[in-house]
Amino acid sequence: MLNDLNLSIRFKERPIVNTAIAKAHPYDFVSEDFPDIKSIENTHYCAALLAKIKNWKLQECQEFIRHQIKGLIEPIAWLNSLRMLLANQVDKDTDKFVTLNWLMKHALVVDELRDYELGQCKKERKFDFDQVSKELEKLNSFSEKMKYLIERKTEFLQYQPTEPKVSKPSFALQVDLEMEKIQKLEDLAQRTPVSSNFTNIKLRWNGQINVLADIFFQFMTIRVDGIPLIDCSIPSLTEFIIQSFEDKDGKPLSAETLKTILRPNRYDKRPKDGRIEISDLLEK
Incomplete structure (x- = not known):
């Protein structure tokens, strides 16, 4: 067999275990x-x-190949050499069953080579900051984003891939800059004086709803120097009242009821008793 081997096929790495000093x-x-x-x-x-x-x-061949490439510096080079070595055997035997055997094992090595290269490609893409930025856009919370960036940077430092020589900062530095930006944005959000829950707070109105609506109607009709105290449309004012008040039972106010009371021509819906006169309060 030694004389039949194609000497142009070379394995730079030839790992073996010395059984005198180690278990194989x-x-x-x-x-x-x-x-x-x-x-x-x-x-x-x-x-x-x-x-x-x-x-x-x-199956044995596949397990053998995967075991062998674990400790190699250049697994792709080793797999390519094995691929060529098996391809060299295909035409050397006239027995079609032997030839088929080599063909199947050659195809196995081709598949393993392809899978390994795809795996390497995916691993490299994890350290492409443009790809990282796309993944960040899918995350919502501060903690999710920070966790993702920390994981990517840790994997990058452990894996230490060869980065292309380009003008952009290194992957690790880009991650640090992004983490710093996210942290600053989070700090800024924490320092915002108005709580995000503040808009959900509603005041409970224990009186008649038409009395409340009439108060705002008066603000729209009373003018100071020709300008109404509240200058807005009925739909906008209705929405404001709904978002700011609830009835005595803690239930939302009816938009249709409010719109009806706020219409200038619906005097019949305004309070006859218990009306709060805003003009009298202003004169005082």
């Missing part, structure tokens, strides 16, 4: 697989690979 995994190459552990020839390594893969089932 079932899918490890061990010192006994090679004539000289101190200097493992590329041809010997290729022959050992083929010997293992030839008689294994596809």
